[in-house]
Amino acid sequence: MPDDQDAAAEALRQALAAAGGDATTAPGPVHLNLALRDPLYPWAEEDHVFLKNWAEDLAAELAEDRPQPIAHPWAVFDEALVTDNLETDTSGLPRDIGRNFRIHDVHGGSIPAPLGENPGKRPTTPDGARAVVMAGDGAGPAAARFAEEAGLPLMAEPSSNARFGKSAVHSYQNVLELDIVDYVDTVVLVGRPTLSRQVAAMLQREDVRVLAVRPGPVPWFEEGRRDEQVVNTFQEALELLGPVRDGWFELWEATGIAACDALRTQANSTPILTGPHVAHAVWDACAADGAVLVAGSSNPIRDLDLVAWPDDPVAVVANRGVSGIDGTVATAHGVGLGTGRPVRVFLGDLTLLHDAGALLVGEGEEVPDIQFVVLNDKGGGIFGKLEHGAVAEDERYTGTVERFFGTPHAVSLPDLCAAYGVEYSEANTAIELAAIFAAPLRGRRVIEIPIDRAGLREFHKGIRGAAQDAAREYLAKNPIKA
Numbered sequence: 001m002p003d004d005q006d007a008a009a010e011a012l013r014q015a016l017a018a019a020g021g022d023a024t025t026a027p028g029p030v031h032l033n034l035a036l037r038d039p040l041y042p043w044a045e046e047d048h049v050f051l052k053n054w055a056e057d058l059a060a061e062l063a064e065d066r067p068q069p070i071a072h073p074w075a076v077f078d079e080a081l082v083t084d085n086l087e088t089d090t091s092g093l094p095r096d097i098g099r100n101f102r103i104h105d106v107h108g109g110s111i112p113a114p115l116g117e118n119p120g121k122r123p124t125t126p127d128g129a130r131a132v133v134m135a136g137d138g139a140g141p142a143a144a145r146f147a148e149e150a151g152l153p154l155m156a157e158p159s160s161n162a163r164f165g166k167s168a169v170h171s172y173q174n175v176l177e178l179d180i181v182d183y184v185d186t187v188v189l190v191g192r193p194t195l196s197r198q199v200a201a202m203l204q205r206e207d208v209r210v211l212a213v214r215p216g217p218v219p220w221f222e223e224g225r226r227d228e229q230v231v232n233t234f235q236e237a238l239e240l241l242g243p244v245r246d247g248w249f250e251l252w253e254a255t256g257i258a259a260c261d262a263l264r265t266q267a268n269s270t271p272i273l274t275g276p277h278v279a280h281a282v283w284d285a286c287a288a289d290g291a292v293l294v295a296g297s298s299n300p301i302r303d304l305d306l307v308a309w310p311d312d313p314v315a316v317v318a319n320r321g322v323s324g325i326d327g328t329v330a331t332a333h334g335v336g337l338g339t340g341r342p343v344r345v346f347l348g349d350l351t352l353l354h355d356a357g358a359l360l361v362g363e364g365e366e367v368p369d370i371q372f373v374v375l376n377d378k379g380g381g382i383f384g385k386l387e388h389g390a391v392a393e394d395e396r397y398t399g400t401v402e403r404f405f406g407t408p409h410a411v412s413l414p415d416l417c418a419a420y421g422v423e424y425s426e427a428n429t430a431i432e433l434a435a436i437f438a439a440p441l442r443g444r445r446v447i448e449i450p451i452d453r454a455g456l457r458e459f460h461k462g463i464r465g466a467a468q469d470a471a472r473e474y475l476a477k478n479p480i481k482a
């Protein structure tokens with residue numbers, strides 16, 4: 001019944017357009033409920049031929065030694081996520097900035113020092129903008145190149161894909177806790193920051209002008225409900241900024257390095273492997289072998305934000321929509337199949353368990369190369385670092401907080417892996433972890449790193465305190481001339 005089919009196709013087209021499926025609306029997830037009638041397959045005679053052809057094609061593919069992925073039209077990977085691909089850049093800035101990166105070897109044992117590059121020539125004016133560039137999720141590599149071109153300090157979240165180059169401020173979250181942030185008069189905002197309260201506080205200040213660079217539609221932007229001044233190109237932002245205050249970048253750079261050195265020393269004074277140690281090793285491993293990094297929500301992406309020294313570019317994918325712990329395993333498989341590149345996922349145990357079903361790959365389907373680096377603290381560690389942890393310090397509430405927020409479990413990851421046919425390793429030291437990372441990333445493997453939630457609050461207090469003390473000391477010796 002061709003008429004019915006045409007009508008159904010037209011109804012579907014209209015529903016898709018109304019739901020945002022056409023090119024004029026912002027991209028983002030769309031949920032469509034399609035009411036299908038029996039017999040659930042095309043019913044015209046010629047379509048049976050189509051079905052038979054399709055089945056024959058599938059059979060031919062499956063008969064090959066290694067099954068080929070079926071070329072679905074939706075298997076598209078946003079190339080802007082790959083930091084060394086600047087072709088999607090709309091900034092109009094020269095394309096060679098930020099290409100000269102050093103890749104250094106995976107190391108074990110400690111969090112090594114950042115490279116601390118010389119910033120090179122900067123604009124010199126007696127006064128000028130005291131601006132910073134904030135690159136949130138999805139900002140893209142152009143944000144790093146813009147910061148460098150403008151001579152501005154760059155704060156780049158791991159999933160910005162702008163966390164590289166000479167302008168990135170190390171340990172920026174710690175620097176943003178200090179008085180230096182009061183001097184910021186402009187933020188050039190690219191992408192959507194989701195990780196730290198310090199950034200949110202800076203963006204909300206009435207005395208801070210926010211220039212939001214928005215080259216194309218983004219799903220989170222609500223017209224008329226935001227205070228930022230929207231600009232469509234980096235060039236526009238550059239013109240609105242005017243000259244940058246002399247010495248401004250250098251001050252941020254040096255303060256960041258002071259904070260980061262102290263953080264590293266303090267972190268390395270603990271004999272055990274912690275989230276930040278693993279985060280650093282994961283970032284370095286991805287920089288070295290080119291694996292795409294999928295960053296799990298909760299502590300893992302924040303540990304990366306703390307210690308992934310922004311000297312080496314890494315392609316990062318993270319589900320920062322509403323920062324869910326769901327769907328991360330499936331995301332990793334999609335990234336692997338869509339890019340054809342190996343994937344290294346850094347995630348917490350609950351994040352893995354929440355989406356364990358996605359480990360199931362059907363018989364004959366392609367298996368992507370994925371390493372799941374799981375920080376197993378047998379529950380939700382992040383809550384210990386937040387206000388919940390403070391409440392739990394009162395022993396009257398310890399048990400309740402543990403039950404409802406710690407949500408402890410005793411799932412055996414080796415058994416889980418065995419059930420799904422996934423390889424399993426355990427790493428208890430940085431050296432063991434480095435040895436696993438040094439081997440080629442092939443097939444699927446869970447690397448379990450058992451850690452303890454109990455000391456997390458104190459540990460983070462210690463490293464943040466050390467970082468901020470050192471940065472404060474540097475600023476006291478090098479005061480800002482207001």
Ligand SMILES: Cc1ncc(C[n+]2csc(CCOP(=O)(O)OP(=O)(O)O)c2C)c(N)n1
Nearest residue numbers: 298299324325326348349350351380381382
């Ligand atoms: C789908 C979903 N449910 C609940 C939450 C709330 N939540 C945020 S972090 C977290 C705990 C995550 O635990 P884990 O993955 O082990 O990481 P850790 O906190 O230990 O770093 C939870 C439940 C969420 N973000 N997403």
